[in-house]
Amino acid sequence: xxxxxxxxxxxxxxxxxxxxxxxxxxxxxxxxxxxxxxxxxxxxxxxxxxxxxxxxxxxxxxxxxxxxxxxxxxxxxxxxxxxxxxxxxxxxxxxxxxxxxxxxxxxxxxxxxxxxxxxxxxxxxxxxxxxxxxxxxxxxxxxxxxxxxxxxxxxxxxxxxxxxxxxxxxxxxxxxxxxxxxxxxxxxxxxxxxxxxxxxxxxxxxxxxxxxxxxxxxxxxxxxxxxxxxxxxxxxxxxxxxxxxxxxxxxxxxxxxxxxxxxxxxxxxxxxxxxxxxxxxxxxxxxxxxxxxxxxxxxxxxxxxx
Numbered sequence: 001x002x003x004x005x006x007x008x009x010x011x012x013x014x015x016x017x018x019x020x021x022x023x024x025x026x027x028x029x030x031x032x033x034x035x036x037x038x039x040x041x042x043x044x045x046x047x048x049x050x051x052x053x054x055x056x057x058x059x060x061x062x063x064x065x066x067x068x069x070x071x072x073x074x075x076x077x078x079x080x081x082x083x084x085x086x087x088x089x090x091x092x093x094x095x096x097x098x099x100x101x102x103x104x105x106x107x108x109x110x111x112x113x114x115x116x117x118x119x120x121x122x123x124x125x126x127x128x129x130x131x132x133x134x135x136x137x138x139x140x141x142x143x144x145x146x147x148x149x150x151x152x153x154x155x156x157x158x159x160x161x162x163x164x165x166x167x168x169x170x171x172x173x174x175x176x177x178x179x180x181x182x183x184x185x186x187x188x189x190x191x192x193x194x195x196x197x198x199x200x201x202x203x204x205x206x207x208x209x210x211x212x213x214x215x216x217x218x219x220x221x222x223x224x225x226x227x228x229x230x231x232x233x234x235x236x237x238x239x240x241x242x243x244x245x246x247x248x249x250x251x252x253x254x255x256x257x258x259x260x261x262x263x264x265x266x267x268x269x270x271x272x273x274x275x276x277x278x279x280x281x282x283x284x285x286x287x288x289x290x291x292x293x294x295x296x297x298x299x300x301x302x303x304x305x306x
Contacts, residue, residue, distance in 0.1 A: 005068060007032050007154055007185045008053060013062035015048050022048045024209040025062070035176070035186040037200035037217070039193070039276060045209040046189055047158070053187070054084055054156060067154060080108055083152030083184075085143050087159045093132025097123055097142055100131060101149055108150035120175050121145045122168065136163040144172070148179065155179065157188045161195060173198055193273035205276060207283040221275035228269045232262035239264070 008030035015023040023045045030036045040046040051057040052064060055071035055078075064071055069078045095103075098114060105111035118127050121141040126134060131142060140163045147155060157176070161169045169192075176199050180186060190196055196203055197217055204214040213220055230250050231241040235258070244250050247267045254262050270278075 005065075006030060007067060008187065009063070009065040011063040013049065013052065013064060014060045015052065015057070016060045022209055026206065026211040028204050028211060028214055030185060030187060032185055033180070033183050034201040035180055035188060035199050037188045037190065037196035037203040038206065039189070039196060039203055040206035041280060044206045046206045049206065050156060050158060050187070050189065054082065055079070080150060081153045083147040083150060083155040085147035085155070085157050085160050087162065093130060096128050096130055098127045100142065101145055104146050104149050110151050111149050112151050114149070117145045117149050120148070120178070122171055137165065137168055140164065141168075144175075152184065154185045154187065157186060159190055160188070161190070161192065169195070193271065193276055197272040205279050207280050210283070212283045213279050217272065220272070221279055225275045225278055226270055228267055231264070231266045231268065233264040234262070
């Protein structure tokens with residue numbers, strides 16, 4: 001189904017639990033066919049936001065649209081257009097992989113072929129094995145298979161490669177790219193920042209219930225956060241480093257000055273993980289300063305009242 005509006009549209013979303021505000025007014029869109037990585041530390045509010053988008057949790061205020069429908073009012077027809085891979089599931093282990101997928105395929109109007117899905121997640125050898133006999137990583141592949149069996153328009157992947165070995169992770173990345181090539185819109189959460197960098201078109205970073213940055217994977221954090229670092233050891237033994245947007249020019253100048261390549265020379269380009277950690281730490285520092293200022297104001301008010 002061709003959509004003329006964002007697949008996901010969020011405006012000024014808030015969610016409170018009593019006095020605690022888990023989400024404090026976030027806004028973003030996800031366009032059809034893109035892979036959007038929602039990043040943030042544990043407790044930042046991203047899981048709450050995703051559960052609201054999936055229709056599992058009601059919001060306190062704000063506007064949310066998923067596939068053109070308010071998730072609080074989404075019915076079975078709407079849910080059949082979603083694929084959801086949770087961090088963990090309680091699926092029965094007393095049936096085989098094929099039996100479980102066959103059962104779930106029957107719940108959707110236009111499912112993928114069971115054999116095709118089993119091959120896509122790399123479980124051909126375990127197709128007739130009871131789920132209770134599978135390893136943790138293999139069970140995770142079953143979770144992914146159940147999420148894509150219904151041929152979803154929007155796929156939620158919540159920490160999908162937890163428990164995967166490096167080879168399995170790379171195979172899974174290939175699967176996600178195939179789904180994207182078919183036009184599937186994907187919302188990914190992951191603590192593996194290399195995974196977000198490999199798969200994401202755009203990313204949003206949540207911390208303390210706020211969206212602290214959003215943009216293309218190659219632009220998140222801004223240009224200043226991507227300035228390379230040149231590190232070298234001088235003949236005197238002193239370790240030096242300098243950030244510069246022109247690392248090749250600096251290296252050439254060092255070579256010209258000394259007549260030889262500097263010892264222990266490194267040119268380090270910030271990874272998405274470096275940039276993400278810088279954003280989160282900066283956000284925490286700002287929150288700490290704001291809390292301190294609020295405490296000072298309250299103290300001043302108390303003195304005036306006294």
